[in-house]
Amino acid sequence: MSRNSEIADLFRKIADALEIKGENPFRVNAYRQAARVLGELSEDVEELVLSGRLKEVKGIGEGLAEKIQEYLKTGRMSKYEEAMSGLSPELLVLLQIPGLGPKTVALLHEKLQVNSLEDLRRELDGDRLIQLPGLGPKKVEQIKKGLSLFQHGQERIPLGQALPLVRHIIQELAGYASRISPAGSLRRWKETVGDIDILASSSSPDALIKKFVTLPEVQEVLAQGETRASVRMATDGFQVDLRVVPEVSYGAALQYFTGSKAHNVKLRTMAAASGFKINEYGVFKGERRLAGKTEQEVYQVLHLPLIPPELREDRGEIEAALSGKLPHLVELSDIQGDFHVHSSYSDGTDSIRTLALAARERGYRWLAIADHSVSVKYARGLSQDSLKQKLDEMDRIQEEFPDLRLLKAAEVDILSDGKLDYPDSLLARLDVVIAAIHQGFTRNVTERLLKAIEHPLVDIIAHPTGRLLTGRSGYQVDLEKVMEHAAEKSVALEINAYYDRLDLDDTNARRACSLGVPLAIGTDSHSASTLHFMELGVAVARRAWLTRKDLLNTRPWSKKQPVQKSTRTG
Numbered sequence: 007m008s009r010n011s012e013i014a015d016l017f018r019k020i021a022d023a024l025e026i027k028g029e030n031p032f033r034v035n036a037y038r039q040a041a042r043v044l045g046e047l048s049e050d051v052e053e054l055v056l057s058g059r060l061k062e063v064k065g066i067g068e069g070l071a072e073k074i075q076e077y078l079k080t081g082r083m084s085k086y087e088e089a090m091s092g093l094s095p096e097l098l099v100l101l102q103i104p105g106l107g108p109k110t111v112a113l114l115h116e117k118l119q120v121n122s123l124e125d126l127r128r129e130l131d132g133d134r135l136i137q138l139p140g141l142g143p144k145k146v147e148q149i150k151k152g153l154s155l156f157q158h159g160q161e162r163i164p165l166g167q168a169l170p171l172v173r174h175i176i177q178e179l180a181g182y183a184s185r186i187s188p189a190g191s192l193r194r195w196k197e198t199v200g201d202i203d204i205l206a207s208s209s210s211p212d213a214l215i216k217k218f219v220t221l222p223e224v225q226e227v228l229a230q231g232e233t234r235a236s237v238r239m240a241t242d243g244f245q246v247d248l249r250v251v252p253e254v255s256y257g258a259a260l261q262y263f264t265g266s267k268a269h270n271v272k273l274r275t276m277a278a279a280s281g282f283k284i285n286e287y288g289v290f291k292g293e294r295r296l297a298g299k300t301e302q303e304v305y306q307v308l309h310l311p312l313i314p315p316e317l318r319e320d321r322g323e324i325e326a327a328l329s330g331k332l333p334h335l336v337e338l339s340d341i342q343g344d345f346h347v348h349s350s351y352s353d354g355t356d357s358i359r360t361l362a363l364a365a366r367e368r369g370y371r372w373l374a375i376a377d378h379s380v381s382v383k384y385a386r387g388l389s390q391d392s393l394k395q396k397l398d399e400m401d402r403i404q405e406e407f408p409d410l411r412l413l414k415a416a417e418v419d420i421l422s423d424g425k426l427d428y429p430d431s432l433l434a435r436l437d438v439v440i441a442a443i444h445q446g447f448t449r450n451v452t453e454r455l456l457k458a459i460e461h462p463l464v465d466i467i468a469h470p471t472g473r474l475l476t477g478r479s480g481y482q483v484d485l486e487k488v489m490e491h492a493a494e495k496s497v498a499l500e501i502n503a504y505y506d507r508l509d510l511d512d513t514n515a516r517r518a519c520s521l522g523v524p525l526a527i528g529t530d531s532h533s534a535s536t537l538h539f540m541e542l543g544v545a546v547a548r549r550a551w552l553t554r555k556d557l558l559n560t561r562p563w564s565k566k567q568p569v570q571k572s573t574r575t576g
């Protein structure tokens with residue numbers, strides 16, 4: 007896997023460098039798409055080259071394939087060197103700062119010889135920055151805020167990136183442990199995780215620890231003892247800690263190391279008030295151990311039902327549990343379909359048929375194929391004619407799938423004046439209209455979103471805040487206003503489940519739900535291989551306390567009851 011992410015990283019850097027140099031957006035996007043495809047690939051790219059199957063990978067054309075081969079053969083990529091000429095690698099890091107786009111970075115580089123984070127800090131303290139054309143005090147303040155956000159976010163990894171690795175490790179270790187589970191924020195399905203904690207119980211801890219530190223993916227052993235070890239993984243430098251505990255206290259340890267800290271503090275205080283002591287070894291009254299083997303019994307001793315890990319944030323879950331009001335959270339198996347999937351008509355890599363097959367494989371009853379609209383040129387947005395062609399093709403493919411309803415959808419851009427990117431006559435032919443902002447992030451976003459919500463044909467607003475977990479912090483938007491309006495008009499807000507977005511996030515989704523806004527999960531998949539991001543969307547929903555009835559994805563699709571009608575009348 008590490009070769010895949012190495013090359014993906016190079017392609018991403020080429021795209022960044024070309025963008026700073028003001029190159030053609032189509033070329034920039036070809037590299038970005040290739041980086042994404044490689045990042046999502048489950049097979050080793052070296053294997054694909056060796057067996058001559060690299061060309062079969064969609065999104066990797068001949069030119070890109072040659073560059074991959076060159077790199078695997080020589081350890082160098084001449085296109086990368088060419089793109090980077092005159093730029094320092096550290097300059098590209100600046101693009102990850104929320105609020106700093108390629109144009110500003112180019113300006114800083116050209117006018118003030120900014121080449122690194124350190125240079126940027128120097129200029130933020132000085133007075134030259136403010137005088138650059140188009141900058142001014144407001145923008146400088148924004149950059150300062152972005153920089154602090156960026157430094158903060160650096161230490162954490164998106165959940166969707168950590169999960170496959172943890173699952174792989176646990177699978178490798180399962181034969182050496184009687185019980186094993188992730189703990190910490192990963193078990194709570196938090197959107198980003200710091201270090202990864204794994205907890206296990208085993209009759210031979212030595213063998214388990216030895217297996218762990220010698221996994222082929224381990225790059226460095228940071229610490230190793232009889233019941234604990236810490237390693238750094240080759241993939242993306244994750245740190246993983248393994249703890250082995252006795253069977254008799256496994257449940258207490260799992261509860262303790264799952265956290266959150268705030269949840270545990272409250273639990274401990276509550277226990278103390280009734281004369282109990284609770285720690286990682288068990289629940290005790292005096293010297294007597296009352297519970298510890300399972301998490302269930304730990305909570306039970308405290309007269310609580312087992313609280314789902316996703317809720318353990320001290321956001322009222324203990325109070326709700328005490329009064330018997332814990333919500334019955336939505337589950338992945340409740341999901342009947344995905345609202346937001348791109349096909350190869352726009353910037354996706356798979357055909358409609360391939361996507362439909364994958365959706366059927368997942369047991370879905372419906373799938374919304376939503377491609378970009380005309381003005382999103384960099385993502386090959388569909389002209390009106392191409393959209394019509396696509397709808398015709400969908401009619402033909404639909405006949406092959408009697409058990410899966412293909413929903414005609416579009417991710418329509420909200421233009422700078424708040425109007426939509428297709429005429430109403432065309433929108434009226436769609437089953438699902440998803441409106442989204444992809445351009446002009448700083449231009450009166452709130453007003454544009456409100457206007458889109460008012461449009462009678464809009465069903466869902468996609469990624470309502472525009473934030474990226476590993477990048478920008480999102481639009482300047484009055485989300486409260488947007489939510490109130492969405493509730494009033496019964497337009498759904500999306501929980502975008504793409505691993506780098508998770509937008510709305512848990513807190514905002516909970517707020518939206520409490521205001522009566524319908525919520526819809528879409529994976530924003532650009533290939534069939536990422537439909538599984540649905541689990542991340544469901545995790546956000548669960549962390550937002552959502553039940554089955556709060557999500558449109560749990561409903562069957564019927565022609566008489568499209569999204570709008572089902573939410574607007576009921």
Ligand SMILES: [Zn+2]
Pocket residue numbers: 417442444468469
């Ligand atoms: Zn989008």
Ligand SMILES: [Zn+2]
Pocket residue numbers: 346348417530
């Ligand atoms: Zn999309």
